Amino acid sequence: MKDLLIEYRKTRLNVLNKIKDLENKDSFRMDDLLVYKDILKDLDYTIEWLKYGHQPGIYKAIDRSQCYLLAHSGLTE
Incomplete structure (x- = not known):
């Protein structure tokens, strides 16, 4: 998994360099x-997902112990 993260970071750096090159050109297509x-x-x-192991932006993930906290009345309905 680490090798995949390294490749994504290298690709990110290449894309950043390409963006800088495009911004420095006088004539570039928007x-x-x-x-x-x-x-x-x-x-x-994708890098954030690979680094932390869960979907980025979701900070209140359900803990494994919390997913079973359900009233018995809710099960019968």
Whole structure:
């Protein structure tokens, strides 16, 4: 899993360099820049998922002990 994370980080660095190159050019297509920024956003999301082991942005995950806290009346309904 660590090798996958390393590859994603290398790819992220390459995309960042490409974005900087596009921004420094006088004539560049805005569509290209938007595509690379979307790729960067997706890479950041995936890197965070791989690093922490759960979906990014969800901070109140259900703990294993909390998922069984249900009233018995709720089971019969």
